[in-house]
Amino acid sequence: MGKTYDQINIGDMAFMEKTVGESDVYLFAGITGDFNPAHINHEATKDTKFGGRIAHGILSAGFVSAVLGMQLPGPGTIYLSQQLVFKGPVKIGDTIKAVAEVVEKLEKGRIRLKTTCFNQDGMQVLDGEALVIAPRA
Numbered sequence: 001m002g003k004t005y006d007q008i009n010i011g012d013m014a015f016m017e018k019t020v021g022e023s024d025v026y027l028f029a030g031i032t033g034d035f036n037p038a039h040i041n042h043e044a045t046k047d048t049k050f051g052g053r054i055a056h057g058i059l060s061a062g063f064v065s066a067v068l069g070m071q072l073p074g075p076g077t078i079y080l081s082q083q084l085v086f087k088g089p090v091k092i093g094d095t096i097k098a099v100a101e102v103v104e105k106l107e108k109g110r111i112r113l114k115t116t117c118f119n120q121d122g123m124q125v126l127d128g129e130a131l132v133i134a135p136r137a
Contacts, residue, residue, distance in 0.1 A: 001070070001074055001075065002070070002071060002072070002074015002075050002076070002135065003073050003074060003134070004134060004136055004137045005073070005105070005109045005111070005134040005135070005136055005137075006137060008072070008073060008102055008111060008134055009102065010102050010103065010104065010105065011101065011102060012072060012101070012102045013072070013099060013101045013102075014067050014071035014099075014100055015071075015098060015099040015100070016063060016066055016067050016071070016097070016098050017095055017097045017098075018063055018096055019093065019094070019095040020059070020090055020093065020094050020095075020096060021092065021093075022092055024059065025040065025053070025055050025056070025059070025092060026040065028055075028056050028059050028062075029056070032056070034056060036056075038050075039054065039056055050089050052091070053091070053092060054089040054090060054091055055089075055090040055091065055092065055094075057086040057090070057126070059090070060086075060096055060117045060125060060126045061082065061084055061126065063096055063117060064082070064098045064100065064115045064117065064126070064128070064130065065079065065082075066098065067099070068100055068115075068130060068132055071100075072100050072113070073111060073134035073135060074135065077132050077133065077135060078132060078133040079130070079132055080110070080130075080131040081130065081131045082115070082128060082129070082130045082131075083129045083130075084126060084127075084128040085126070085127045085128060086126055087125055087127055088123055088124065088125040089125070090117075090119065090125050094120060095119065095120040096117050096118070096119060096125065097118045097119075098115070098116075098117045098126075099114075099116045099117070099118070100113045100114070100115050100130065101113060101114045108133070109133045109136060110131060110132065110133055111131070111132050111133075112129065112130070112131055113129065113130045113132065114128075115127075115129060116128070
């Protein structure tokens with residue numbers, strides 16, 4: 001599981017999929033303290049452009065973190081930075097696919113990766129770029 005800096009090639013990809021459930025949203029709100037009604041109050045959000053509650057955007061970014069920390073590069077990875085653009089809502093019940101693709105190998109063990117998330121309909125909900133330090137052999 002995972003790769004060292006020397007094993008990584010430009011174009012390498014990894015992904016994970018997760019269906020976002022009620023408990024994910026409530027637990028995330030409790031952990032972070034973000035109780036924005038957009039995430040936890042259907043009545044307050046039923047007439048919004050989303051037609052109800054949406055998951056915290058940064059929850060999808062957490063799925064990217066899981067790919068980086070568990071698969072590519074994998075355990076031992078040091079997360080340096082993440083640029084994010086939220087492209088669409090994630091609703092409870094959506095299955096999100098988080099993808100990381102190596103776009104550049106830099107000095108000092110650093111790797112630049114394109115990071116994206118898609119819902120079950122193939123709609124991109126997150127776009128970004130991560131910089132990590134990959135584990136060494």
